[in-house]
Amino acid sequence: MIIALAGGVGGAKLADGMAQILGGDLTVIVNTADDFEHLGLSISPDLDTVVYTLAGIANPETGWGIAGESWRFLEQLARLGGPTWFRLGDRDLATHILRTERLKRGETLTAVTASLCERLGIAARILPMSDAPVRTIVETAEGPLPFQEYFVARHCAVAVKSFSFAGIEQARPSAAVVDALGTAPLQAIVVCPSNPFVSIDPILALPGMGELLRARGVPVVAVSPIIAGAAVKGPAAKMLRELGLAVSATGVAAHYRGLLKGMVIDTADAGLAADIEAMGIAVKVTPTLMRNATDRRRLAETCLAFAGTLAVK
């Protein structure tokens, strides 16, 4: 069994590569701190990106939403004067409406997600990090912004100062997450190439999660979301810069220090290996850009083999 921690697009791609290899032997623990309520609907963007990607229905151009999506709802909503800054596709709405109703009936987000995964034919287990609401707040020069307002409405244009996760003290890893991290045959934990601050940190910040991750004694391996000083997608590089950190795999490694046994970095960043190894983190250099399914699978294989070499004897 392999456990992956993932946020949005990059994380979903690597999770998909691992799912190609591992099928039901993969558990993906997904960030839910970017969840929000919009138009009365409970929306879980990272969770949906992972689900749609592993179901093979993700939109490859946008990185979010469903391939071949249509926008009749949004067009009519605009006509009726409703808010359109968050783009809800016609098919995508089925997920949100069904989830919202089931949550209101008292089902957990974990149970709702499991049901969606089953209907979409996903063999891997996709687990929301928590069944309690956690919401990323981006502290900016203009004051605090809810994450989706920062990310979607403001296009990440405001400089970030720090992040907080509202509700995190009351939240706990879900029972299914505790169970997955506690079960017997775990071989490695892979931190996917997702945004360290707003995708992975909320998972790590859950009370008790650090202990759960370390208690198993299995290697924790991260894949750098930064390649040659830039993020493949999203604001990770911009955030590193604004926070005064090194905009590189080294900066990411420093951020995760204490958690990682190994780090996978891109061939373009081979020159950073020594600095990262100096932190006591083993390094694997390999092409990490995932342009297609083959890339995903190949990177997944490399990560799993690398983690295998780091296993505690």
Add this chain to the structure above:
Amino acid sequence: MIIALAGGVGGAKLADGMAQILGGDLTVIVNTADDFEHLGLSISPDLDTVVYTLAGIANPETGWGIAGESWRFLEQLARLGGPTWFRLGDRDLATHILRTERLKRGETLTAVTASLCERLGIAARILPMSDAPVRTIVETAEGPLPFQEYFVARHCAVAVKSFSFAGIEQARPSAAVVDALGTAPLQAIVVCPSNPFVSIDPILALPGMGELLRARGVPVVAVSPIIAGAAVKGPAAKMLRELGLAVSATGVAAHYRGLLKGMVIDTADAGLAADIEAMGIAVKVTPTLMRNATDRRRLAETCLAFAGTLAVK
């Protein structure tokens, strides 16, 4: 000013004919007892049929929903295992989602409807009969059924015994309805050719509504929804039969007796005029089937002229 009472398709068509003539001088009071909650959404089928019809976007084939509608949401909902017995179109969803959110924020159904009408360019005023929830319960041989379950899920196949309107004792005509019925230049009240039992009766059953309708002393004129012993659409004829009433314009006139000053019946039913007149109700015989916009306008003109002849001196 003319006030129309309307339910679904037939009522919406005549209201549209009157709106063509009267524009902003028409107020349509619409049944909301067929409203229901589905998938967490507040759905108002009769209200939406009237709004879509007057906006010129109604689906002429189905009688409900929006013309040229697409069904991506429903297809995906089916794939995810959600309920599809009530067909929600992609564009139609914009109405339900926006309405649900605004109601939750504390807006009245009247205010939400006014906003939708404004955005859709409707000059006439469309008023929900009440801002309080009223729900038609169909008493059947198999026990009580919520209206939409009887109407949509069961296709009206179960025999009806009677109807009740849950919440009607606590409900009141909305402030806008009271205001419209109380304002100065009212010339007539037209009961549209809607189902007497489940579209018009809930409006009439609102506490205080009977007094409001009679207090003005303006003629109340109904258009029979039954032509030659059959309903143009919907279960009105079937209900008359199951309730042991005459399946004819005469049966409808008897049902409305005490309220009506006049009744408009179809040319095919000219032979019934004497029976209806014997109830003290003036009769106008004219073609009442509305196949197109011209039919709607012509029937509206006839109704308004007929009502004019009945005005209290």
